[in-house]
Amino acid sequence: MRNRLVVANWKMNGSLQANEDWVKTFAALGGTDCDAVVCAPHVYLMQMVLLLEDTAVALGAQDASEFEAGAYTGEVSARMLSDIGCRYVILGHSERRSLFGDTDERVAKKTKAALAVGLKPIVCVGETLQERESSQTLRVVNRQLNAVLAEVGVEGLSHCTLAYEPVWAIGTGRSATPEIAQQVHAALRTELALHSPELAQTMRILYGGSVKPGNAASLFAMPDIDGGLIGGAALKAEDFHAICSAH
Ligand code: PEP
Numbered sequence: 001m002r003n004r005l006v007v008a009n010w011k012m013n014g015s016l017q018a019n020e021d022w023v024k025t026f027a028a029l030g031g032t033d034c035d036a037v038v039c040a041p042h043v044y045l046m047q048m049v050l051l052l053e054d055t056a057v058a059l060g061a062q063d064a065s066e067f068e069a070g071a072y073t074g075e076v077s078a079r080m081l082s083d084i085g086c087r088y089v090i091l092g093h094s095e096r097r098s099l100f101g102d103t104d105e106r107v108a109k110k111t112k113a114a115l116a117v118g119l120k121p122i123v124c125v126g127e128t129l130q131e132r133e134s135s136q137t138l139r140v141v142n143r144q145l146n147a148v149l150a151e152v153g154v155e156g157l158s159h160c161t162l163a164y165e166p167v168w169a170i171g172t173g174r175s176a177t178p179e180i181a182q183q184v185h186a187a188l189r190t191e192l193a194l195h196s197p198e199l200a201q202t203m204r205i206l207y208g209g210s211v212k213p214g215n216a217a218s219l220f221a222m223p224d225i226d227g228g229l230i231g232g233a234a235l236k237a238e239d240f241h242a243i244c245s246a247h
Contacts, residue, residue, distance in 0.1 A: 002204050004034035005227035006244045008234030019044055023051040025237035032244040037088050042076050049085040060088030063096055066109035082117040089114050092124045094167045104147035111148050121160045123148055129168035142191050154196045162205045163229040169209025178218045181207045185224035213239050216246035
């Protein structure tokens with residue numbers, strides 16, 4: 001049984017006041033039966049540790065360095081995130097891949113660094129529109145997955161969550177249909193089963209890309225979709241709460 005996991009990716013949004021309001025609003029709406037995580041910008045993580053202290057919501061970061069420590073100006077290490085109380089970290093988000101040069105190899109190294117300090121990586125995979133239209137979807141997502149697997153092995157991957165995020169669906173308002181998403185999730189599970197049938201069954205695979213309160217239930221109803229990674233709709237506590245509660 002894979003408990004549903006719903007992750008808010010706030011991206012480069014928020015302020016001290018807005019974050020506090022969000023947490024208060026979310027808490028006032030009552031509990032949900034999913035595991036909920038908020039991934040805030042690095043600069044607000046310490047504030048969020050305090051705000052989320054007595055709630056059931058876990059804290060995550062949106063990226064971490066592949067390096068342990070040292071002369072890497074501007075970087076934030078996995079150990080620093082774990083030190084202040086972060087439990088999750090998003091790695092390989094398509095915006096990091098396309099805008100900031102995160103290659104498959106770097107994402108794999110970041111995953112290894114995060115695992116080494118006990119963080120739970122949320123590893124993102126997904127194809128561009130061009131790759132989908134040229135029937136490359138499974139080749140691309142399996143390549144991205146296998147790069148991480150080669151670095152951390154089955155044991156390492158068992159502490160990760162996978163997020164399938166088709167690039168053409170992120171921030172575009174054009175979500176994958178539940179059927180399209182399900183096909184890729186099932187294919188990822190088949191790929192995992194080549195390495196470990198057990199891991200293929202236990203691994204939580206989230207869908208991300210224009211999930212909203214109105215389409216969450218139909219996506220989450222799919223047998224291989226175990227929750228969501230939510231961008232735009234996670235900026236409103238009410239919408240994120242509705243997605244967490246979607247049935
Ligand atoms: C994301 O950034 O991971 C994402 C899925 O964004 P959105 O929900 O806005 O498409």
